[in-house]
Amino acid sequence: xxxxxxxxxxxxxxxxxxxxxxxxxxxxxxxxxxxxxxxxxxxxxxxxxxxxxxxxxxxxxxxxxxxxxxxxxxxxxxxxxxxxxxxxxxxxxxxxxxxxxxxxxxxxxxxxxxxxxxxxxxxxxxxxxxxxxxxxxxxxxxxxxxxxxxxxxxxxxxxxxxxxxxxxxxxxxxxxxxxxxxxxxxxxxxxxxxxxxxxxxxxxxxxxxxxxxxxxxxxxxxxxxxxxxxxxxxxxxxxxxxxxxxxxxxxxxxxxxxxxxxxxxxxxxxxxxxxxxxxxxxxxxxxxxxxxxxxxxxxxxxxxxxxxxxxxxxxxxxxxxxxxxxxxxxxxxxxxxxxxxxxxxxxxxxxxxxxxxxxxxxxxxxxxxxxxxxxxxxxxxxxxxxxxxxxxxxxxxxxxxxxxxxxxxxxxxxxxxxxxxxxxxxxxxxxxxxxxxxxxxxxxxxxxxxxxxxxxxxxxxxxxxxxxxxxxxxxxxxxxxxxxxxxxxxxxxxxxxxxxxxxxxxxxxxxxxxxxxxxxxxx
Amino acid sequence: xxxxxxxxxxxxxxxxxxxxxxxxxxxxxxxxxxxxxxxxxxxxxxxxxxxxxxxxxxxxxxxxxxxxxxxxxxxxxxxxxxxxxxxxxxxxxxxxxxxxxxxxxxxxxxxxxxxxxxxxxxxxxxxxxxxxxxxxxxxxxxxxxxxxxxxxxxxxxxxxxxxxxxxxxxxxxxxxxxxxxxxxxxxxxxxxxxxxxxxxxxxxxxxxxxxxxxxxxxxxxxxxxxxxxxxxxxxxxxxxxxxxxxxxxxxxxxxxxxxxxxxxxxxxxxxxxxxxxxxxxxxxxxxxxxxxxxxxxxxxxxxxxxxxxxxxxxxx
Numbered sequence: 001x002x003x004x005x006x007x008x009x010x011x012x013x014x015x016x017x018x019x020x021x022x023x024x025x026x027x028x029x030x031x032x033x034x035x036x037x038x039x040x041x042x043x044x045x046x047x048x049x050x051x052x053x054x055x056x057x058x059x060x061x062x063x064x065x066x067x068x069x070x071x072x073x074x075x076x077x078x079x080x081x082x083x084x085x086x087x088x089x090x091x092x093x094x095x096x097x098x099x100x101x102x103x104x105x106x107x108x109x110x111x112x113x114x115x116x117x118x119x120x121x122x123x124x125x126x127x128x129x130x131x132x133x134x135x136x137x138x139x140x141x142x143x144x145x146x147x148x149x150x151x152x153x154x155x156x157x158x159x160x161x162x163x164x165x166x167x168x169x170x171x172x173x174x175x176x177x178x179x180x181x182x183x184x185x186x187x188x189x190x191x192x193x194x195x196x197x198x199x200x201x202x203x204x205x206x207x208x209x210x211x212x213x214x215x216x217x218x219x220x221x222x223x224x225x226x227x228x229x230x231x232x233x234x235x236x237x238x239x240x241x242x243x244x245x246x247x248x249x250x251x252x253x254x255x256x257x258x259x260x261x262x263x264x265x266x267x268x269x270x271x272x273x274x275x276x277x278x279x280x281x282x283x284x285x286x287x288x289x290x291x292x293x294x295x296x297x298x299x300x301x302x303x304x305x306x307x308x309x310x311x312x313x314x315x316x317x318x319x320x321x322x323x324x325x326x327x328x329x330x331x332x333x334x335x336x337x338x339x340x341x342x343x344x345x346x347x348x349x350x351x352x353x354x355x356x357x358x359x360x361x362x363x364x365x366x367x368x369x370x371x372x373x374x375x376x377x378x379x380x381x382x383x384x385x386x387x388x389x390x391x392x393x394x395x396x397x398x399x400x401x402x403x404x405x406x407x408x409x410x411x412x413x414x415x416x417x418x419x420x421x422x423x424x425x426x427x428x429x430x431x432x433x434x435x436x437x438x439x440x441x442x443x444x445x446x447x448x449x450x451x452x453x454x455x456x457x458x459x460x461x462x463x464x465x466x467x468x469x470x471x472x473x474x475x476x477x478x479x480x481x482x483x484x485x486x487x488x489x490x491x492x493x494x495x496x497x498x499x500x501x502x503x504x505x506x507x508x509x510x511x512x513x514x515x516x517x518x519x520x521x522x523x
Numbered sequence: 524x525x526x527x528x529x530x531x532x533x534x535x536x537x538x539x540x541x542x543x544x545x546x547x548x549x550x551x552x553x554x555x556x557x558x559x560x561x562x563x564x565x566x567x568x569x570x571x572x573x574x575x576x577x578x579x580x581x582x583x584x585x586x587x588x589x590x591x592x593x594x595x596x597x598x599x600x601x602x603x604x605x606x607x608x609x610x611x612x613x614x615x616x617x618x619x620x621x622x623x624x625x626x627x628x629x630x631x632x633x634x635x636x637x638x639x640x641x642x643x644x645x646x647x648x649x650x651x652x653x654x655x656x657x658x659x660x661x662x663x664x665x666x667x668x669x670x671x672x673x674x675x676x677x678x679x680x681x682x683x684x685x686x687x688x689x690x691x692x693x694x695x696x697x698x699x700x701x702x703x704x705x706x707x708x709x710x711x712x713x714x715x716x717x718x719x720x721x722x723x724x725x726x727x728x729x730x731x732x733x734x735x736x737x738x739x740x741x742x743x744x745x746x747x748x749x750x751x752x753x754x755x756x757x758x759x760x761x762x763x764x765x766x767x768x769x770x771x772x773x774x775x776x777x778x779x780x781x782x783x784x785x786x787x788x789x790x791x792x793x794x795x796x797x798x799x800x801x802x803x804x805x806x807x808x809x810x811x812x813x814x815x816x817x818x819x820x821x822x823x824x825x826x827x828x829x830x831x832x833x834x835x836x837x838x839x
Contacts, residue, residue: 117616120581120689121630121679122606135620 006181007188014185017169022189024165028084029152029197031227032091034220036148040096041141044103045129054104061097069094069155073162073272082242082271082284087156087164094155095148102144106137138216139205146201153194157186161272163242163279167193169270176246178428178452238521241268242276242285246426252313252451253289253497260311261518273396277302280502287517291315293345293398293495295353303503306513312497313461314468315447316490317343317402320479323486325389325440332389335413338375339405341492348398348493355397362397366404377412386417392430392439393422398495402443427452435483445495449475449487468494530593532557532687532719533578538587540573540743547573549743550587557686560720562730565740566766571723574740575689578721579608591687606633609680609688609718613695615672617664623649623675624660630683641682648678651714670701674708681714688715690722694729706732727770731777739763752778756837776804779833787829794826803830 011018047054064072069090076086110133118132134141160168170186173179204215247253248270257263266287271279276288281300290297292304319336326333343351351369354360370376391406393399400422407418421439424430427448433439450456450464450471456478464470476487499514511517531554540548547570555561563571576582578589580601589596596604617626624645631641646656652674664672673693680688693709694702706729709715724730730737731751739746739754739762746766747759755771755778758764767774782799797806803826810822 111614111616111619113612113614113616114618115616116581116614117610117612117676118618118629120579120605120610120612120616122602122604122633124602127633132618 003181003184007184010181010185014170018185018189021165021167021169021186022193024159025153025156025167025190025193027227028087028091028156028159028164028166029149029193029226030223031084032088032095032152032156033145033149034223034227035088035092036095036099037145037220037223039092040099040144041103041134043096044100044141045107045134047100047104048107048133049125058097058101058104061100064093065097069158070161070272073158074274077162077275077278081282082163082275082279083269084159084164086162087159087166090158091152091155095152098144098147098151099141100144102140102147103137106140106144107133109140110136142201142205146198146205149197149201150194153190153197157190160245160270162275163269163271163284165269169245172245172272173249173270175428176244176426177249179249182249239266239286240284241266241287242271242279243268243289244273244276245270246273247289247497250451251455252311252447256311257499257514260309261514262522263514263518265521277500280500283502286501286505288500290498290500291398291495292498293348293352293493295349295351295356295397297500298349298353299357301503302500303506303512304498304500305506305511305517307496307498308513308515310466311514313447313450313464313466314471314494315445315496316468316472316492316494317398317443317445318472318490319402319406319441319488320434320444320449321441321486321488322434322437323484326486329387329389329414329416331414332410332416335409336406336488338409339402339491340489342373343492345493345495348495351401352397355401362400363404363408366401366408369401370405370408375409377409379408379411380415382417383415386415388417388419389441390419390421390439392424392433392442393420394427394430394442395423395425399443402491406441434485443491444487446471446475446487446490447496449479454478454482529556531555531590532592533721534590534593535578536588536590538574538577538584538589540570540577540582541585547743548577548584551738551740551743551745552587553738553745553748555719555721557719558717560722560733560735562734562737563721563723563740564727564730564737565725565746567725568742569740570743571725571740572691575691575721575723579605579610579689581605606630606683607685607687609683609685611673611676611680611688611690611693613692615664615669615676615696617672617675617679619664621664622660623654623662623664623667624656626664626675627678627682629679630685634683636683644682645678648681648714649675651712652678652708654678668701669697670705673697673705677709677712684714685718687719687721690720692723692725695724695726709733727767727774728777731774739766773804775834776807776830777802779803779830781806784826784829784833787832789825792825 043057047057072090072093073086076089080086080089114132114136115128118128123132156166157168157171159166160172167186167190170182171190174182174184174186204219243254248268254268269285276290277294277296277300279285280288280302290302296302297304351365354365355362367376389410391403393403403420403422407420410416410418421433424433424442430439430442430444431453434442446468454475456474460474464474472487472490479485479487499517501511506512509520511520533555535554536552538548538551539546551574553561563574565571573582577584580596591604618629621629627645627648628641631644646660649656649659654671654674659667659671664675667675677693694705697705710733722733734751736748736750737754738748741762747754747763749757751774754763755767755774758767779802780799781794781797781801781803784803785795785799788794794806797809806826807823810826
């Protein structure tokens with residue numbers, strides 16, 4: 001067990017970040033919880049007076065609860081942008097159901113005789129609610145708040161995807177980088193927070209209902225204060241960067257850039273890879289990481305900053321396959337080879353543009369391209385019991401398109417049946433799926449194979465010196481030796497990491513390359 | 524006792540309440556004078572509880588009016604109206620998160636009485652209802668027996684000294700022994716002496732014991748409104764007769780007093796020394812449970828004989 005000391009070291013070196021993320025996490029959860037209580041309790045009270053609406057409202061809140069949190073965030077971003085707003089709103093929506101439902105249940109559980117007596121004695125409706133029903137419903141209501149808090153702590157990890165910070169930054173960074181220590185560094189405090197929230201509220205719940213009223217009031221004061229933690233001043237600077245979790249952690253990502261170009265005064269937030277382009281386009285951030293062939297570069301008016309010191313290694317795409325597949329079906333090799341060297345940078349950017357921006361189906365885009373190059377053949381009729389080739393892809397458009405091309409080629413030229421497993425979360429997931437035989441093949445990039453999977457020593461890296469051919473040979477050799485996996489020849493384009501800015505801003509500031517960015521920031 | 528010369532404190536006119544097509548109270552009218560006790564009697568579902576709740580606007584009528592002290596209740600805020608009317612229900616409905624003292628103090632607090640006065644009043648009421656405040660004031664409702672809870676409920680209704688008290692089967696949920704005991708306390712409670720009381724029950728004995736007048740209801744309609752004696756001896760219809768049939772004798776024993784049987788008692792009977800208002804039932808109780816049992820014929824036999832003759836003298 002090396003993990004524990006590594007974890008402690010990680011926390012030690014990242015103590016500042018850990019503290020900041022924990023405070024953000026508490027702040028997010030508390031702010032959302034407060035809003036949920038402020039909204040949910042009156043709504044629940046109202047429902048007890050209008051029972052006809054209860055199924056509608058509770059049903060709606062229930063549906064919200066079933067929307068996957070990441071999808072909910074996705075819906076909120078076009079409307080609220082990135083940052084704490086969509087995160088808090090999403091958390092709020094998740095917290096709402098238990099609070100409304102328990103308010104209603106709690107109040108319905110109050111003995112009708114007590115309410116009848118209170119009315120008969122001359123309590124107004126408001127007094128019945130505030131002095132009789134609410135205090136008596138408080139234990140049940142509290143259980144709802146407790147549930148909401150625990151859900152909230154969990155969902156708040158996703159806030160990292162929309163640049164709202166929190167402990168999710170470590171977790172998603174760790175997932176993206178295949179770094180279990182980093183995942184634990186975020187997950188353990190998150191779990192501890194959930195337990196702490198739960199225990200604290202459970203302690204409150206045990207108090208009798210008279211004191212609970214007081215506690216409720218304290219909570220109403222405390223929650224905004226906790227929520228305020230989120231608003232602690234952050235460093236401000238000329239430019240704001242937004243990076244995907246993977247980029248922040250990997251050696252050829254941000255750390256490498258900082259070493260080569262300085263970039264010291266570039267504060268960054270972490271957000272979901274799918275959102276960085278949107279964030280740059282909406283000027284939520286100014287500098288983002290991206291891929292040089294991404295279709296949105298053209299669509300959103302972004303510009304690639306030249307990597308004049310060649311920090312980013314070459315990322316030539318090539319299929320990685322299980323050798324067993326080629327041995328069992330030698331006819332596949334020439335079929336797969338049809339794409340070799342066929343896709344240039346501009347060709348790939350164009351295809352990505354169609355999918356990412358014009359929202360065409362990857363399959364249709366793949367078919368159109370193959371037809372245009374004269375490679376299209378109608379799929380052969382299905383042969384019962386035919387062997388299955390399972391194609392995997394990571395979760396972005398380029399990979400979908402490539403996988404669709406391979407699928408079409410295999411269906412047209414062989415009797416093999418094809419199964420696609422698209423949308424595998426990241427490099428590690430694809431790679432592990434391939435090693436375990438869950439998939440037979442997926443498109444990978446030489447740089448990714450080098451940096452993320454092989455992780456060679458700095459000396460080896462220096463010797464390769466970013467030479468495309470050298471990198472490919474090294475990767476191919478090492479994959480064969482270490483993992484018994486086979487790299488086929490590259491497809492032609494180099495989808496390397498890049499830093500991007502809005503074209504207009506870059507032009508105004510006179511920034512065309514990373515060195516110029518470093519100079520601008522250093523000024 | 525009713526003072527029919529004074530203006531009525533409660534006057535109900537043509538009260539009707541429907542739930543859907545079903546009329547639970549139909550065209551009910553009555554006038555109640557200060558200090559009078561009216562018992563609403565009838566089988567379950569006859570509308571007696573709804574009628575009671577129409578009086579303090581817990582239910583609003585579809586037709587008809589309620590006037591209290593000559594003023595239409597609809598011209599008053601319902602909450603303010605209710606604060607001026609004591610209210611006791613069968614399930615008691617003490618606020619479980621309030622102590623006994625706080626429960627009793629609820630209405631005076633709503634009315635904004637001075638804290639010191641509230642405290643003194645609460646203590647006095649609890650003492651009067653056999654719940655010594657030193658022992659009970661700080662307790663919570665769940666720590667009390669059913670009978671004790673109902674005593675607190677009664678104290679709560681009396682706390683602000685309202686001229687009118689509405690009681691909905693106040694003793695219905697109690698066991699027979701406790702019920703008899705609380706009923707006796709209730710009858711003897713000084714605070715209630717000059718109150719105007721409307722009490723709902725389905726217990727005939729209870730009605731005869733407590734009522735100045737009884738309103739017998741069936742299916743939302745008044746079958747008869749009158750003194751217990753009128754209902755028993757001058758029943759308005761078959762329903763009334765049938766309603767009392769099962770308990771006719773005990774009711775007669777409770778209704779006729781020594782004054783009624785006096786003419787038929789043998790001269791010089793010691794019974795003539797008892798109060799004339801004493802019901803025959805109570806006189807019999809004294810004769811049979813006293814410390815010394817007079818073997819003379821001047822006792823039970825003479826009383827029963829006189830009772831029988833008095834019954835025959837009643838108009839039927």
